[in-house]
Amino acid sequence: MFENLTERLSQTLKNVTGKAKLSEDNIKDTLREVRMALLEADVALPVVREFISRIKERAIGQEVQSSLSPGQAFVKIVQAELIEVMGAANDELNLATQPPAVILMAGLQGAGKTTSVAKLSKFLKERHKKKVLVVSADVYRPAAIKQLETLAGEVGVEFFPSDIQQKPVDIANAAIQEARIGHYDVLIVDTAGRLHIDGEMMEEIQSLHSAINPVETLFVVDAMTGQDAANTAKAFGDALPLTGVILTKADGDARGGAALSVRHITGKPIKFIGVGEKIDALDPFHPDRIASRILGMGDVLSLIEEAEQKLDKKKADKLATKLKKGKGFDLEDFRDQLQQMKKMGGLAGVMDKLPGMPGMPANMPGQMDNKIFVQMEAIINSMTPAERANPDIMNGSRKKRIAAGSGTQIQDINRLIKQHKQMSKMMKKVSKKGGMSKLMRGLGGMKGQMPGGMGGMMPPGGGKKFPF
Secondary structure, three states: OOHHHHHHHHHHHHOOOOOOOOOHHHHHHHHHHHHHHHHHOOOOHHHHHHHHHHHHHHHOOHHHHOOOOHHHHHHHHHHHHHHHHHOOOOOOOOOOOOOOEEEEEEEOOOOOHHHHHHHHHHHHHHHOOOOEEEEEOOOOOHHHHHHHHHHHHHHOOEEEOOOOOOOHHHHHHHHHHHHHHOOOOEEEEEOOOOOOOOHHHHHHHHHHHHHHOOOEEEEEEEHHHOHHHHHHHHHHHHHOOOOEEEEEOHHHOOOOHHHHHHHHHHOOOEEEEEOOOOOOOEEEOOHHHHHHHHOOOOOHHHHHHHHHHHOOHHHHHHHHHHHHOOOOOOHHHHHHHHHHHHHOOHHHHHHOOOOOHHHOOOOHHHHOOOHHHHHHHHHHHOOOHHHHHOHHHOOHHHHHHHHHHHOOOHHHHHHHHHHHHHHHHHHHHHOOOOHHHHHHHHHHOOOOOOHHHHHHHOOOOOOOOOOO
């Protein structure tokens, strides 16, 4: 996410960090590089101008000049201004109303609106324990109604049926009535999208908005459209009293222009960010965390929150107890760890949130996909219980049988056994006092051990806090 911008800004700021003194010329040269990085990231020109102006005003003033570490002070200013331009803090949904709280979703066709309805309903159901009803008022695409019904079934929320013969206002009013009778906390209304903004579309959604008076009107926009996303959001904002934005497909956006432009141009907060195709890949938008990721400082808070939601605590506790008793870390345990990692989005999903990752090769995320985990699981599943419990008994004939059973090569099995030994050593260190710092150093020592050239994924030393 935002890889291009991260790489450019990290390199630019690295040149000033650590300098004992910053001159006005140093600052101007650095700001010129920052400006180019933002423009290449497709950030809207008015946003770039104001952003650079604010940094320059603060940097050339006493804030940097009087600092004992002027380079680091300059980076802090850039970080603070990035946070400010994206909205300062997470803006939560305002659902404080007489149930049902109605949420209206608007946006262009193809932006991911219907999928976002399902993702948001899952978020509200699981994180906020809300009883959610969803309805489609898109009478132009029968497939959209069926799609929402299917997605509602996947996430376990109720779907209110609608038909292309009905009027959108009648559909929404009937759904509101059903939500009241059924004591639903939230009703999410999906609306029709168009391939471009047109007067007829705006009139229809304005009429729908007036009829149902939603507490939240969210504009769904594709991050990969860059500053066009901000311009489209402004057009919708002029027609509707928007309360926020959902930025979709951010995982495929290497630039970051939309994230940095939308708030400034529309005056509306980004409330959620879509970070993948999976139905749970919707996160609250935290400007401070996104700013840290853009600057290559990682997003450890989001990583911790994700771990708390997705990881199996019982399995983790069971493994911790086993290690404390001095029992070994076998291949069954190793398979459990692989499965847990997959839940977190694989190595790429974890590494994206760790500090120091901008130095990774550009092709690294592609090498970190879950196919590797699938292959490793297949190898372990092809072993006997005795082999999983004690890999040391593995000989040539056993490896040949396992390779045939898992559709892999003997060298793949050798590599997995070597990785397991590395992991086993780290687990022993973790189970002792001060284990976490040793684990980080151990991860750095796994260079060259991961398949597909993934070994160089950790920053030198494993414990470096920032890339600059």
